[in-house]
Amino acid sequence: MRSLDTPFSFQIESRDSATAARRGRLITPHGEIPTPVFMPVGTAGSVKCLTFEQVAATGAKIILGNTYHLYLRPGHDLVARRGGLHRFQGWDGALLTDSAGYQVFSLAHLNKLDEHGVAFQSHLDGSRHLFTPELSMEIQIALGADIVMAFDHCVAFGADVRATAEAVDRTERWLRRCIDAFGPGGRTDREGWQRVLFGIVQGGVFPAERTRSAARLIDLDLPGYAVGGLSVGEPISQMYDLTAHTASLLPQDKPRYLMGVGFPDDIIEGVRSGIDMFDCVLPTRIARKGTVVTRDGRLVVKNSPYAEDDRPLDPECDCSVCARYSRAYIRHLFASRELLGQTLASLHNVHFYQSLMRDIRTAIDTGSFDAHTRPIVQRWREGEKRRIEEAGKRRPGGR
Amino acid sequence: MRSLDTPFSFQIESRDSATAARRGRLITPHGEIPTPVFMPVGTAGSVKCLTFEQVAATGAKIILGNTYHLYLRPGHDLVARRGGLHRFQGWDGALLTDSAGYQVFSLAHLNKLDEHGVAFQSHLDGSRHLFTPELSMEIQIALGADIVMAFDHCVAFGADVRATAEAVDRTERWLRRCIDAFGPGGRTDREGWQRVLFGIVQGGVFPAERTRSAARLIDLDLPGYAVGGLSVGEPISQMYDLTAHTASLLPQDKPRYLMGVGFPDDIIEGVRSGIDMFDCVLPTRIARKGTVVTRDGRLVVKNSPYAEDDRPLDPECDCSVCARYSRAYIRHLFASRELLGQTLASLHNVHFYQSLMRDIRTAIDTGSFDAHTRPIVQRWREGEKRRIEEAGKRRPGGR
Numbered sequence: 033m034r035s036l037d038t039p040f041s042f043q044i045e046s047r048d049s050a051t052a053a054r055r056g057r058l059i060t061p062h063g064e065i066p067t068p069v070f071m072p073v074g075t076a077g078s079v080k081c082l083t084f085e086q087v088a089a090t091g092a093k094i095i096l097g098n099t100y101h102l103y104l105r106p107g108h109d110l111v112a113r114r115g116g117l118h119r120f121q122g123w124d125g126a127l128l129t130d131s132a133g134y135q136v137f138s139l140a141h142l143n144k145l146d147e148h149g150v151a152f153q154s155h156l157d158g159s160r161h162l163f164t165p166e167l168s169m170e171i172q173i174a175l176g177a178d179i180v181m182a183f184d185h186c187v188a189f190g191a192d193v194r195a196t197a198e199a200v201d202r203t204e205r206w207l208r209r210c211i212d213a214f215g216p217g218g219r220t221d222r223e224g225w226q227r228v229l230f231g232i233v234q235g236g237v238f239p240a241e242r243t244r245s246a247a248r249l250i251d252l253d254l255p256g257y258a259v260g261g262l263s264v265g266e267p268i269s270q271m272y273d274l275t276a277h278t279a280s281l282l283p284q285d286k287p288r289y290l291m292g293v294g295f296p297d298d299i300i301e302g303v304r305s306g307i308d309m310f311d312c313v314l315p316t317r318i319a320r321k322g323t324v325v326t327r328d329g330r331l332v333v334k335n336s337p338y339a340e341d342d343r344p345l346d347p348e349c350d351c352s353v354c355a356r357y358s359r360a361y362i363r364h365l366f367a368s369r370e371l372l373g374q375t376l377a378s379l380h381n382v383h384f385y386q387s388l389m390r391d392i393r394t395a396i397d398t399g400s401f402d403a404h405t406r407p408i409v410q411r412w413r414e415g416e417k418r419r420i421e422e423a424g425k426r427r428p429g430g431r
Numbered sequence: 432m433r434s435l436d437t438p439f440s441f442q443i444e445s446r447d448s449a450t451a452a453r454r455g456r457l458i459t460p461h462g463e464i465p466t467p468v469f470m471p472v473g474t475a476g477s478v479k480c481l482t483f484e485q486v487a488a489t490g491a492k493i494i495l496g497n498t499y500h501l502y503l504r505p506g507h508d509l510v511a512r513r514g515g516l517h518r519f520q521g522w523d524g525a526l527l528t529d530s531a532g533y534q535v536f537s538l539a540h541l542n543k544l545d546e547h548g549v550a551f552q553s554h555l556d557g558s559r560h561l562f563t564p565e566l567s568m569e570i571q572i573a574l575g576a577d578i579v580m581a582f583d584h585c586v587a588f589g590a591d592v593r594a595t596a597e598a599v600d601r602t603e604r605w606l607r608r609c610i611d612a613f614g615p616g617g618r619t620d621r622e623g624w625q626r627v628l629f630g631i632v633q634g635g636v637f638p639a640e641r642t643r644s645a646a647r648l649i650d651l652d653l654p655g656y657a658v659g660g661l662s663v664g665e666p667i668s669q670m671y672d673l674t675a676h677t678a679s680l681l682p683q684d685k686p687r688y689l690m691g692v693g694f695p696d697d698i699i700e701g702v703r704s705g706i707d708m709f710d711c712v713l714p715t716r717i718a719r720k721g722t723v724v725t726r727d728g729r730l731v732v733k734n735s736p737y738a739e740d741d742r743p744l745d746p747e748c749d750c751s752v753c754a755r756y757s758r759a760y761i762r763h764l765f766a767s768r769e770l771l772g773q774t775l776a777s778l779h780n781v782h783f784y785q786s787l788m789r790d791i792r793t794a795i796d797t798g799s800f801d802a803h804t805r806p807i808v809q810r811w812r813e814g815e816k817r818r819i820e821e822a823g824k825r826r827p828g829g830r
Contacts, residue, residue: 077763078771083778085751106738106763114741114759122755339505342513352484356521360513364505365477371770372477379482 039226040178040255042067042287042308048401052279052306055396058094058287060178061225062118062126065093067287067308068392070299070385071128073316076101077111077121080316081371081378084123089352090379091386094126094178096311099171100135104154104161108174116176128311129177131168131210133184133232134260134291145185147202165206169213169229176221181258182210184232189265196236197244203234204248211252218255230289232260237270239277246281257282258289259307268298276305296325296388297409303392304401315381320374322366325384327408329415332423333359333377334366351383438625439577439654441466441686441707447800451678451705454795457493457686459577460624461517461525464492466686466707467791469698469784470527472715475500476510476520479715480770480777483522488751489778490785493525493577495710498570499534502560503553507573515575527710528576530567530609532583532631533659533691544584546601564605568612568628575620580657581609583631588664595635596643602633603647610651617654629688631659636669638676645680656681657688658706667697675704695724695787696808702791703800714780719773721765724783726807728814731822732758732776733765750782 044056058065072079072087075098079087087095097117102108114120118127136142140152140161149164168183183206185199214229221227231249235241249257259278262271275290279302282288289309290302299310315325322334326346331338333345344354345362353362353376365373388408395404443455457464471478471486474497478486486494496516501507513519517526535541539551539560548563567582582605584598613628620626630648634640648656658677661670674689678701681687688708689701698709714724721733725745730737732744743753744761752761752775764772787807794803 076767076769077760078767078769081770081774083751083771083774084755101767105767106759110739110759113739114757120757120760120763122757122760340509340512352482356483358513358519358521360505360509361476361519361521364475364519368475368477368500368504370475370477371480371773372482374770375480375482375774 040228042256042285044285046397046399048396049399051304051401052276053303053392053396053401054306054308055393056287056308058126058308060094060126061227062124062178063093065126066393068299068303068389068396069094069309070389071096071309071311072382072385073098073311073313074121074123075313076105077117079378079382080320081375082316082382084121086379087123087382088125090383091390092125092382094128095123097127097129097175097177098132098135099129099168099175100132100139100163102129102175103132103171104156108171112174112176116174118176126178127176128179129172129175129181130291131172131181131183131232132163133168133181134186136163137186137188138264147205149183165209166213169210173214173219173221173227176227178225178227179256180214180227180229182207182229182231184234184260186234186261186264187236189237191236193236193238193241196234196238196241199236200234200241200245200248203232203245207231207249207252211254228255230254230256230258230287232258232291233278233282234261235274235278236261237266237274239274242274242278243281246278250281250283254286256287256289258291258309260291262290263293263298271298272301272305275302275307279306282306296385296412299388300392300405300409303396304405315385316378319377319381322373322377324377325381326415327411329412329417329419331359331419333362334373335363338363339367345377345380346384349380349384349387351380351387353377353380353383439627441655441684443684445796445798447795448798450703450800451675452702452791452795452800453705453707454792455686455707457525457707459493459525460626461523461577462492464525465792467698467702467788467795468493468708469788470495470708470710471781471784472497472710472712473520473522474712475504476516478777478781479719480774481715481781483520485778486522486781487524489782490789491524491781493527494522496526496528496574496576497531497534498528498567498574499531499538499562501528501574502531502570503555507570511573511575515573517575525577526575527578528571528574528580529690530571530580530582530631531562532567532580533585535562536585536587537663546604548582564608565612568609572613572618572620572626575626577624577626578655579613579626579628581606581628581630583633583659585633585660585663586635588636590635592635592637592640595633595637595640598635599633599640599644599647602631602644606630606648606651627654629653629655629657629686631657631690632677632681633660634673634677635660636665636673638673641673641677642680645677649680649682653685655686655688657690657708659690661689662692662697670697671700671704674701674706678705681705695784695811698787699791699804699808702795703804714784715777718776718780721772721776723776724780725814726810728811728816728818730758730818732761733772734762737762738766744776744779745783748779748783748786750779750786752776752779752782
């Protein structure tokens with residue numbers, strides 16, 4: 033799998049003629065990854081509920097690990113002593129780690145953010161910690177990720193233009209510190225494998241700030257760029273507009289990663305705007321609560337209407353769960369608090385996203401992205417609308 | 432897999448010369464099962480934490496389902512409407528269901544036992560139910576088990592000889608009612624597949640009562656016999672003696688099933704006495720609490736001494752868990768409350784038992800059962816002794 037002859041690179045293999053969608057290939061020391069790609073999230077060393085054999089069987093070739101969680105438990109030093117995160121968790125595919133920038137903002141009790149870094153209290157035990165760009169690099173290098181993310185300053189939805197501009201400036205200064213800590217000329221590990229650092233474009237909901245942030249990062253000529261700080265509460269249409277705006281500014285020949293997005297229709301819209309990489313906890317998180325994704329929107333399989341439904345979770349799905357188990361059975365598992373319910377729902381959902389990305393890549397290859405993906409978006413949205421209407425008959429709800 | 436040409440049968444293929452151990456083959460409509468066999472327990476329609484692909488990959492060819500649990504949730508009528516338990520849960524191997532006789536005794540709030548049956552309250556919601564031999568047969572027939580167990584009267588450890596004798600008599604009378612309800616001439620289902628009913632020998636800790644119970648059951652000429660009411664609190668040596676005594680009374684040409692046993696050394700002792708079938712919740716139950724089985728006894732992998740232990744759970748194990756994951760990783764999963772920890776420990780433990788049974792069958796085939804199994808028992812017991820001593824240094828404990 034690992035080969036010194038294949039340093040990190042990104043190749044575009046085909047482009048859609050009518051949109052910015054592109055089909056490419058990300059080449060890493062831990063394998064080649066066809067793009068657009070969806071990365072399952074393995075927060076704390078595990079794509080929750082699934083063995084890595086099961087993750088690999090869905091077709092996933094790259095997963096995401098969380099610096100924040102792994103730093104707190106079991107600790108990056110311990111993981112490094114085990115030979116790095118690949119070896120520790122038994123995953124031989126490619127690995128991207130986030131920088132903890134988003135988690136200290138969203139999960140931890142944020143005590144203080146200044147130019148030096150972010151002081152916060154652990155969501156696990158309240159212990160106090162200080163994250164800096166340098167520490168984020170140290171942790172990610174210890175974990176041994178193929179793709180390391182810069183430590184950025186993410187602002188909350190609702191931040192004004194002044195606070196957003198400050199975060200853009202700080203994100204750039206912190207990125208320079210990340211580059212210094214990571215190794216200005218790139219980085220190869222002890223064994224000679226190349227690792228890369230991606231920058232993260234911020235700028236909140238202000239297109240001008242997005243433009244300014246992208247320009248600053250592009251000057252630093254990194255091997256890949258992420259669009260950060262979206263899907264944090266802004267309206268969907270604004271998220272789409274900001275994604276399209278930001279993606280259009282980024283270099284054509286570098287991979288573009290839209291962080292934390294999302295639903296199938298959001299992903300298709302992202303690809304349409306020229307995004308190559310996605311991640312989201314959605315498929316595994318909703319699975320553990322008894323909800324699965326289907327071509328016709330989400331399905332809350334744990335609910336009683338499915339108690340005698342002999343159909344698979346998604347009748348059009350070719351995953352191992354849909355081949356063997358019915359909605360009635362999986363509903364029974366959730367009703368009986370059998371952990372297998374969470375496993376089967378997670379496995380189906382992770383497979384569903386990999387299958388969606390295969391369909392998207394085929395749509396680009398055949399040169400008719402919109403014609404192939406419009407029906408997918410339409411069915412998803414109609415299914416979601418029906419589900420929300422039906423749920424609304426019993427109680428207020430929504431997306 | 433299913434074939435009308437292979438009605439239920441049991442063949443003995445080799446015998447150990449120095450002990451009562453025998454190597455056989457149980458032939459069912461859902462496959463052939465080499466014996467001695469260990470049946471993983473799939474209590475409520477799931478071998479807890481494992482997909483049936485994973486269960487099958489351990490080599491298991493027969494599993495046990497719990498009548499008591501499945502009657503309460505999701506209900507045997509619902510399972511029957513789904514096409515039976517095989518189809519409902521997606522398991523195409525053989526299936527044995529217990530009668531609920533033991534669960535109403537051990538799990539439910541036992542309200543009243545009389546000649547008619549057992550009135551009890553559900554351990555789930557306190558609802559009131561009445562189990563009779565006829566209902567147990569109705570449920571097991573609805574579930575569609577290949578092997579149906581008689582509804583018996585199990586006495587608690589400590590019951591005197593009079594109460595034990597009453598239970599022996601009642602067990603026989605209930606067995607006659609089970610036979611009437613099941614079908615006196617045996618039973619084939621709608622599709623023509625043969626199902627069989629096994630009787631259960633009771634008699635508590637009194638050899639004379641065991642003898643009396645066995646004689647009564649043998650008169651009824653059933654296709655298989657179980658030894659029930661052991662491993663409920665009596666000393667291990669007494670359990671061994673009663674097993675050997677009871678097994679020696681049972682017909683040579685019928686399968687013998689020791690219910691709810693147990694540890695690897697107990698199983699080897701059972702095989703030595705001529706037992707062919709075993710089941711126990713131990714491997715899956717302790718796995719969920721962070722304990723695994725190894726050649727050297729149990730290992731509480733969730734404990735901190737394993738935080739930096741890069742060895743597999745059992746260095747001599749050839750399961751998929753030991754091939755990929757370390758003790759340190761699995762310890763991290765338990766410490767982080769990642770459900771994958773429970774899955775990996777369960778998968779290893781179920782595989783361990785299947786592997787143990789393969790070793791036992793090989794030992795019988797090579798004609799030197801004791802020579803091959805004595806070292807296994809010795810290592811297991813020495814390991815258990817060490818573990819208990821080490822645990823005892825911190826707190827009182829024991830088996």
